[in-house]
Amino acid sequence: FPVENIRNFSIVAHVDHGKSTLADRLLELTGTIDKTKNNKQVLDKLQVERERGITVKAQTASLFYNCEGKQYLLNLIDTPGHVDFSYEVSRSLSACQGVLLVVDANEGIQAQTVANFFLAFEAQLSVIPVINKIDLKNADPERVENQIEKVFDIPSDECIKISAKLGTNVESVLQAVIERIPPPKVHRKNPLRALVFDSTFDQYRGVIANVALFDGVVSKGDKIVSAHTQKTYEVNEVGVLNPNEQPTHKLYAGQVGYLIAGMKNVIEAQIGDTLYLHKQPVEPLPGFKSAKPMVFAGMYPVDQSEYNNLKSAIEKLTLNDSSVTVHRDSSLALGAGWRLGFLGLLHMEVFNQRLEQEYNASVILTTPTVPYKAVLSSSKLIKARRAVQKNMIFIDQNRVMLKYLFPLNEIVVDFYDSLKSLSSGYASFDYEDAGYQTAELVKMDILLNGNTVEELVTVVHKDKAHSIGKAICERLKDSLPRQLFEIAIQAAIGSKIIARETLPIFKNIFQYGGDITRKMKLLKRQAEGKKKLRKIGNVEVPKDAFIKVLKTR
Ligand code: GDP
Ligand code: MG
Numbered sequence: 211f212p213v214e215n216i217r218n219f220s221i222v223a224h225v226d227h228g229k230s231t232l233a234d235r236l237l238e239l240t241g242t243i244d245k246t247k248n249n250k251q252v253l254d255k256l257q258v259e260r261e262r263g264i265t266v267k268a269q270t271a272s273l274f275y276n277c278e279g280k281q282y283l284l285n286l287i288d289t290p291g292h293v294d295f296s297y298e299v300s301r302s303l304s305a306c307q308g309v310l311l312v313v314d315a316n317e318g319i320q321a322q323t324v325a326n327f328f329l330a331f332e333a334q335l336s337v338i339p340v341i342n343k344i345d346l347k348n349a350d351p352e353r354v355e356n357q358i359e360k361v362f363d364i365p366s367d368e369c370i371k372i373s374a375k376l377g378t379n380v381e382s383v384l385q386a387v388i389e390r391i392p393p394p395k396v397h398r399k400n401p402l403r404a405l406v407f408d409s410t411f412d413q414y415r416g417v418i419a420n421v422a423l424f425d426g427v428v429s430k431g432d433k434i435v436s437a438h439t440q441k442t443y444e445v446n447e448v449g450v451l452n453p454n455e456q457p458t459h460k461l462y463a464g465q466v467g468y469l470i471a472g473m474k475n476v477i478e479a480q481i482g483d484t485l486y487l488h489k490q491p492v493e494p495l496p497g498f499k500s501a502k503p504m505v506f507a508g509m510y511p512v513d514q515s516e517y518n519n520l521k522s523a524i525e526k527l528t529l530n531d532s533s534v535t536v537h538r539d540s541s542l543a544l545g546a547g548w549r550l551g552f553l554g555l556l557h558m559e560v561f562n563q564r565l566e567q568e569y570n571a572s573v574i575l576t577t578p579t580v581p582y583k584a585v586l587s588s589s590k591l592i593k594a595r596r597a598v599q600k601n602m603i604f605i606d607q608n609r610v611m612l613k614y615l616f617p618l619n620e621i622v623v624d625f626y627d628s629l630k631s632l633s634s635g636y637a638s639f640d641y642e643d644a645g646y647q648t649a650e651l652v653k654m655d656i657l658l659n660g661n662t663v664e665e666l667v668t669v670v671h672k673d674k675a676h677s678i679g680k681a682i683c684e685r686l687k688d689s690l691p692r693q694l695f696e697i698a699i700q701a702a703i704g705s706k707i708i709a710r711e712t713l714p715i716f717k718n719i720f721q722y723g724g725d726i727t728r729k730m731k732l733l734k735r736q737a738e739g740k741k742k743l744r745k746i747g748n749v750e751v752p753k754d755a756f757i758k759v760l761k762t763r
Contacts, residue, residue: 211283214393216464218285218422220268220302222330223312224320225291228342230254230265232312232374232383233288239380240273240284242452253288253453258563265290267530268302268408270420270466271453277388284387285466291322294554297501297533300329301481304498305407305422305466308336308391310383315341315349315371319357327362336391339364340383345373394424396463401490402426402434404461404469405497406483411526415447417473418455421485422466424495429460433488434471438480442488443471481532501533503551505558508539508576508760510547516571517546523569524548527561534561543665543756544574552578576760590650654679654708656686657700661747665756675701679709682759689758690751692716697749 221229230251238245243252253269254260265288273284287302289295303309309330313323330337339358341351355366370386372379403425410418421428428434432445447470449457461467473479482497511520528534535551552558558578565571654675656666666686670678679701686699693716701709745751 211281211462211465213396213398213464215280216283216285216393217308217387217391218287218306218394218464218466219308219310219387219391220287220289220299220306220330221310221312222289222299222326223291223342224314224317224322224326225264227291227312227314227317227320227323228374229291229312230288232310232340232342232372232380233271233286235374235377235380236273236284236286236384237271237453238377239384240275242271242273256564257567258560261563262560264292265295268298269453270408270451272450272466275384275388277385282388283465284384287466291326292554292556293322293325294552294557294560296322296325296329297553299326300333301407301498303329303333303335304405306333306335307394308338308387310338310340310387312340312342312374313354313358315343315351315354316346318350318354319361324361331362337362337364338383338386338390339369341369341371342374344371345376345378394464396423397425398427398463400425400463401492402428402432402485402487403463403492403495404428404434404485405495406479406481406485408530409479409481410530415470417470417479417529419469419471419473419479419485420451420466421461421469423461423463425463425492426487427460427462428469428485428487434485435488435491436478436480437484437486437491437494439478439483441478443473445469445471479529501553503533503535503553505552505554505578506549507552507558507578508541508544508547508574509550509562510541510544510574510576512572512574514545520565520571520573523565523571524550527564527569531561531564533557541576541665541760543760544576547574574757574760652703655702656682657698657702658746658749658751659698660700661749663746663751666759675703676708683709683711685759686755687711687713689755690749691755693750695748 221233223229230253233253234249234251237243237252238249243249251259251263251265253271254265255269256267259265259267268287268289271286271288273286275282275284285305287306289299289302309326311323311327311330313319327337339362341354343349344351351369351371355369358364358369359366370379370382372383374380402423404421404423406419407422408420412418428445428448430445430448433442434445435442447457448459448461448467449455450461450465450467455468458467461469469485484492484494484497486492509524511517524536528536533553537549538546539549540546550558550561552561555578558575562573562575565573650672651669652672652675654668654670656663656679666682668678683699683701690697690699690713692713696715697713699711699713700707
């Protein structure tokens, strides 16, 4: 393929504005997949994507398209819309020269529309605005056109109005891709320079790297070197994604495809790495900013004998999702495990679900926390901290964009849900890191009859300590078995008690007549529980109770 007939582009948009549906239509129009009634988000291949109806992984497909007698190769990357996965978007954009910015004709510009536009704008890509869902009864494409002109400074006559669902006017999207997005700037005569922009682990074939070729050619049998590790490999297979892997003899600069080269170890296949030919070193490509985790949670095997299996599952999955950070950790209550960093709560849930579904792992995930930086012996010169308004822009008469500075801790857990319900679903939300701010945080202890439970020590904001402490005490009361004496369950800051629950005394079950088999069952269960007890002072705490208090769900 001559380079001038190649176009590399991404589809970006707010969640649910129709990226994956538009991708379906483009695949059909170009004959990449057969046109049937059942093509629904075909690029959403993961089980978690199908169940949740959202894209979490960017996916690549190569399309062939005839236009005015010329054959074009269009490499399309469908991307996730949710803020937690914007890392996938920015990585995908590095393999592209343009984007289709899809906007729902009814909802108009939303938070991730703005965020994605700026990602594309900063990467200096051509932006083609596509107004989707014009078939909807309440669609108002003219209003959305005006919003796009006002917020992004893109002339309204550049907007393409379509219905991805019905296929209306989708052909003109392909026309625009060819006319408005430039071909990649590459040099085929130069030595190979390939960017690894994604990779997956296949049980039988090892690492499959998705590559974008900036210079040169790569063929099966070539010896290649990873700029990151300096290790040499032989290329076993190259090919294009169509959207499934289809082997070819070669990949040329300007193409996007995959490559298998016997990399077995996940450390060997870094996303952002540059590959070049043996003995023909090149300047490595810039790679990617590493993702910055915002939410941390502990992950432990349900049973310690599963530790090694879980370890290898986490390694393989983090290869495919390099935005997750992993550190070894251990807990008195839960044993050896890891502390994982995620980009948000949805990201955490999806990662957990993928571990279970794709790797058959069962894990205990602890309540997520956000990172704090502790400064020892600081003068507490700190103002009461609330959200601070930074900026306000009117998108049109009935939509406004507000910028606030928030403590991350306040937004990770349920902020998004509350915002949605307060605004009856109209508000949308995006965030970026604004660095550490000082805050009045305290260390909160949980006590059982006066003895600290190390497993449950947490850092909380001073104003929230009471309600969080109370909640933990209540959960503990519900999950601790009664014992032969009364137990005081307390939350304390230093020597000050801020919440208390009392677990009453255990009465011997034989004091009440009743069903003998039920009693036997109860005794058996107690005996089993005893095996995994930990003693805190004179109080016996089964492992189960910790899990119930620490677990998210
Ligand atoms: P994504 O999150 O941006 O990938 O959005 P999807 O492609 O998954 O679409 C979200 C929802 O919008 C799905 O229920 C689609 O069927 C629906 N949808 C997509 N395009 C259109 C359209 O042109 N018209 C209508 N009425 N619905 C659409
Ligand atoms: Mg999608």
